[in-house]
Amino acid sequence: MHDPIGIPADEPTSVGRSGQSAIKSVYRTKLAGECRLITVTWCRNPLLHGLSVSVQGPEGDQQYRCKIEMKPWYFWRKQGSKHFIVDGCTVDVVWDLKVAKFNGETEPRSDYYVAIVCEDEVVLLLGDQKKDAYRKTGCRPSLIEPMLISRREHIFGKRKFTTRVKFNEKGTFHDVAVECSSDGIDPVLEIRINGKLAVQVKHLQWKFRGNESINVGKNGLQVFWDVHDWLFGSGPRHGLFIFNPIPSSPPSSNQEPDSENAMGSSSRFCLFLYAWKVE
Structure with a gap:
């Protein structure tokens, strides 16, 4: 089945067929005791906006992942959280997109946050509502500042x-x-x-x-x-x-x-x- 918001390995070919805009940002930070890559992907097509977060696995693959779909024709959770397990550690993805301003673009411009939390630390924080993110998660900033490696x-x-x-x-x-x-x-x-x-x-x-x-x-x-x-x-x-x-x-x-x-x-x-x- 075609994943409406995932970007497969054969990325350019698949994106060209789907006709959906996509922005894929790769960050390096420490998570679950190791330095890992976190990939955040925003997608947009005529039917939905999508957000996907994946974490590099032990063999270099991105096997830990969660997805959020934002469909215009029915109620979706504009704020909430999901979690997955990385090497025995719980990773929470917490988001608030209630008043996010997309301005017709794939990635929101302002008024939102997406926080990735592990072991009581916010290891990656996106968006401009940082105070709200720390208050909502109740977690401290990571001692290691994440580094943006690439953007596709x-x-x-x-x-x-x-x-x-x-x-x-x-x-x-x-x-x-x-x-x-x-x-x-x-x-x-x-x-x-x-x-x-x-x-x-x-x-x-x-x-x-x-x-x-x-x-x-x-x-x-x-x-x-x-x-x-x-x-x-x-x-x-x-x-x-x-x-x-x-x-x-x-x-x-x-x-x-x-x-x-x-x-x-x-x-x-x-x-x-x-x-x-x-x-």
């Missing part, structure tokens, strides 16, 4: 694709816009950060894959793009854009972030943006 977004559009992202967990939000326009018969790719043109790629038929280093404020950012399927594919097709902040001190390895698995062992954040063209 699937968005749909005809020629322009936009998102908001923090390239640094303690930084400010930046508006990112990707647009593929046509200059005669030669398409042009433009990437804007906060309204300013950051990357422009002409002769896209020959430069459908590439990368460029740019500055966002005082910080460096490496941008990778692959729009081969936009130009030469058929059926549901996406362009892939990777935004990788450049650390102040360069890493020992020069390896490009060609997969999210590569980021699993890194402490740097990386945004993977899948831009699906809708005819």
